[in-house]
Amino acid sequence: DAGVIQSPRHEVTEMGQEVTLRCKPISGHNSLFWYRQTMMRGLELLIYFNNNVPIDDSGMPEDRFSAKMPNASFSTLKIQPSEPRDSAVYFCASSSDPQSSYNEQFFGPGTRLTVL
Amino acid sequence: SQQGEEDPQALSIQEGENATMNCSYKTSINNLQWYRQNSGRGLVHLILIRSNEREKHSGRLRVTLDTSKKSSSLLITASRAADTASYFCAPRISNFGNEKLTFGTGTRLTIIP
Numbered sequence: 001d002a003g004v005i006q007s008p009r010h011e012v013t014e015m016g017q018e019v020t021l022r023c024k025p026i027s028g029h030n031s032l033f034w035y036r037q038t039m040m041r042g043l044e045l046l047i048y049f050n051n052n053v054p055i056d057d058s059g060m061p062e063d064r065f066s067a068k069m070p071n072a073s074f075s076t077l078k079i080q081p082s083e084p085r086d087s088a089v090y091f092c093a094s095s096s097d098p099q100s101s102y103n104e105q106f107f108g109p110g111t112r113l114t115v116l
Numbered sequence: 117s118q119q120g121e122e123d124p125q126a127l128s129i130q131e132g133e134n135a136t137m138n139c140s141y142k143t144s145i146n147n148l149q150w151y152r153q154n155s156g157r158g159l160v161h162l163i164l165i166r167s168n169e170r171e172k173h174s175g176r177l178r179v180t181l182d183t184s185k186k187s188s189s190l191l192i193t194a195s196r197a198a199d200t201a202s203y204f205c206a207p208r209i210s211n212f213g214n215e216k217l218t219f220g221t222g223t224r225l226t227i228i229p
Contacts, residue, residue: 004158035219040223042220042221043159043204043219043222044217045216045217045218045219048216056216061217091158091159092160093159104149104161105159105161105163105166105217107158107159107160108158109158110158112158
């Protein structure tokens with residue numbers, strides 16, 4: 001298994017531009033998580049999906065952020081318009097069997113976003 | 117908040133020594149997980165301890181859990197240079213079906229060769 005796949009690995013854009021981050025979870029996993037990591041705020045959960053349905057989006061900072069999961073093998077996180085304070089590393093993670101109390105999360109390599 | 121808070125924030129030790137990191141949390145948990153993050157990479161799951169367990173071992177790792185004190189510790193024995201990384205605890209709250217893990221700010225461990 002290739003693990004969680006994220007693209008792009010690096011993204012540099014200018015303020016005001018739309019940014020789309022992509023994630024492919026591990027095949028067979030039912031849950032998908034988007035996190036943001038910065039030095040100041042640490043690792044923050046933005047949103048998570050279970051069986052393609054958003055369950056908790058309380059961590060989404062504002063309306064400029066949106067996330068979708070159209071099928072079990074793909075999710076996007078979109079920022080429109082982007083701002084310099086959105087610069088961070090964005091991680092996607094997936095896990096299996098939500099009814100189990102033992103489910104670990106598997107993280108992707110992250111997308112380093114820089115907004116100029 | 118169910119956020120785990122790690123202590124210390126940073127730790128430097130000589131290779132071969134043991135490293136101990138602590139975690140405190142605020143609410144009842146189902147389990148508590150520890151993750152490692154190498155610089156520039158995603159987090160990697162290390163070990164999970166259930167709320168009814170007190171101690172668990174995995175290789176050179178030993179995790180303890182004291183639910184009465186709402187605290188956990190991670191011990192790495194015979195440290196190696198490759199153990200240099202940030203370590204995070206993530207308590208999972210007791211709500212069945214809620215998969216949210218809330219990570220702390222981590223302990224930055226440096227192993228000096």
